[in-house]
Amino acid sequence: MKQLPNILTLLNLTSGLLSIMFTMEGNLDLAAVFILLGASFDAVDGRAARRVGNSSDFGKELDSLADIVTFGTAPMIMLLTTAGHPLVKLFVAIIYLSCAAIRLARFNSEQSKLKVFIGLPVPGAALLSLLAYFEVNRLLVYYIIVIALGILMVSNLRLPNFKNIEPDEE
Numbered sequence: 001m002k003q004l005p006n007i008l009t010l011l012n013l014t015s016g017l018l019s020i021m022f023t024m025e026g027n028l029d030l031a032a033v034f035i036l037l038g039a040s041f042d043a044v045d046g047r048a049a050r051r052v053g054n055s056s057d058f059g060k061e062l063d064s065l066a067d068i069v070t071f072g073t074a075p076m077i078m079l080l081t082t083a084g085h086p087l088v089k090l091f092v093a094i095i096y097l098s099c100a101a102i103r104l105a106r107f108n109s110e111q112s113k114l115k116v117f118i119g120l121p122v123p124g125a126a127l128l129s130l131l132a133y134f135e136v137n138r139l140l141v142y143y144i145i146v147i148a149l150g151i152l153m154v155s156n157l158r159l160p161n162f163k164n165i166e167p168d169e170e
Contacts, residue, residue: 016070071126099150
């Protein structure tokens with residue numbers, strides 16, 4: 001039971017890898033499903049760690065490594081499949097992925113105990129980038145949204161941190 005949180009985190013990581021694999025095979029709908037599945041695992045791993053008394057620096061680092069794959073790399077592999085100019089796509093992907101890495105490192109080193117998020121959390125940015133991928137019909141607008149999401153991840157925007165709120169015990 002003590003390893004359940006790490007298993008959930010590894011399922012998040014696996015979901016990211018499967019998303020990348022399905023993107024490479026051209027199955028973008030299934031790739032998106034695996035990012036969403038990864039988000040589900042990410043939403044419960046920290047809560048599970050607190051429940052079983054297994055919150056640790058190791059778990060926090062493992063979670064960030066999984067997040068950079070599932071919510072940083074996988075959505076940008078999808079972006080690279082768009083019809084845009086290769087250098088523009090690469091530029092946008094590098095900006096987003098770099099911001100995701102900075103956001104995760106900053107969170108782990110300075111902010112994990114705060115009651116608010118500073119900057120848009122990486123999973124939220126990934127889910128919004130997925131929405132834009134499927135709903136925005138103009139590549140330039142999609143690319144601008146992705147860059148804006150990257151900037152929001154490293155911004156000083158304060159957002160509520162619902163992960164630190166536990167349901168009442170009855």
